Amino acid sequence: MRLVIARCQVDYVGRLTAHLPMATRLVLVKADGSVSVHADDRAYKPLNWMSPPCTLSVSEPDPETAAALGVTEVWQVKAKDGDTLRISLAEVFHDSAHELGIDPGLQKDGVEAHLQALLADHPSTLGEGLALVQREYLTPIGPVDLLLRDGSGSYVAVEVKRRGEIDGVEQLTRYLDLMNRDPRLAPVRGIFAGQQIKPQARTLAADRGIEWRLIDYDALRGMDNADERLF
Amino acid sequence: MRLVIARCQVDYVGRLTAHLPMATRLVLVKADGSVSVHADDRAYKPLNWMSPPCTLSVSEPDPETAAALGVTEVWQVKAKDGDTLRISLAEVFHDSAHELGIDPGLQKDGVEAHLQALLADHPSTLGEGLALVQREYLTPIGPVDLLLRDGSGSYVAVEVKRRGEIDGVEQLTRYLDLMNRDPRLAPVRGIFAGQQIKPQARTLAADRGIEWRLIDYDALRGMDNADERLF
DNA sequence: GTTTGTATTTCGAAC
């Protein structure tokens, strides 16, 4: 990885045309050839970037820009589809290269899938007497996250979201409409479950006769660990 | 901005739980307090990050981790809602700080808007005998980029994209369906125009009876300059 | 302040 701190001007021509006036910035050139330009704020998004695969070529500035802006070097980063990032470097304050090696990669925990798995193991969290029939129960328009059965034998369709929003309620509504047309399943009621559920999603769910449940992920995980310890 | 290249282990607890095993990475600490951790690939997204506002505090590792992993320093980055990024530093290969100042910011240039303006000025580029009726012709479901009329007086709806993809064809299809229900407009035919048009967009357009046209942006701009010179 | 929509989205999985 090469780290360059320099006064530079950046021009991008590709999906849009963008221009960064001359200022001091960090330019990162990574081992995969990708290039990014960072300002001194914002953690997530670079000011400008070129995703790999792309190729960097260094050239001299034309005499006028060299004279006018003090540009000493021009980096041209090109993608296969012609997208171009042009970095015109003036003063270079820092320039260093480092060997990093391949990263072992991120281990994620707690995504929607895990939430679904935990709820599948502990369906009673969603309501007294509920039992799992099937995960990812397939309907013609897609899979229902959890299909449960309550104490009286009625089916319950559950949609699990990390953050419950309106579209999730719409999705569950479509499943319920469909399932309730199947005499082997009907009547099916719905539960919308999420770590968070937006106010409007709650309102819509209630309006559709769908129950909603807030899920305490940490508590569920605790139950799971307790299980592992017990058995 | 502080640049640190170090062997480190990273743990994030917040909206999810994530873990990065010990490896050499770049850690960026920006002037707004934000922190990001980069591997030696991918331009856009850091491996891990903490968005501002957040606060960084440095502490000693507990003796066991210090002994086991060689951790010499622990950085704890906390957001207001409790999200925490913990960076456990072992070997530090590089550590430097730089004053960058406030960035003047990105200037985006709407190529699509310009393309539309140029085509409005030169509608015959899209076909013999075509003349402009209106730009941004409003339908109940949104504006059609260009409404033209051909030599026989029939209307032509034009959708302009820098990169034509399937969704653009779908959009134009909706406009055409609607406009063709208006007896004052019907029959309306469609032209899908773009600097690039993806193969599947071409296929879909053809299938829908929509013509597509590749636009030479530079040539159009040339025509525009020529006009300015003439008049 | 909250909701909605966009992004040079990126990224991964399913098909």
Next chain:
DNA sequence: GTTCGAAGTACAAAC
């Protein structure tokens, strides 16, 4: 390879 959906999405505009 293409399409679809999720993301610790981030980010800006509209309400």
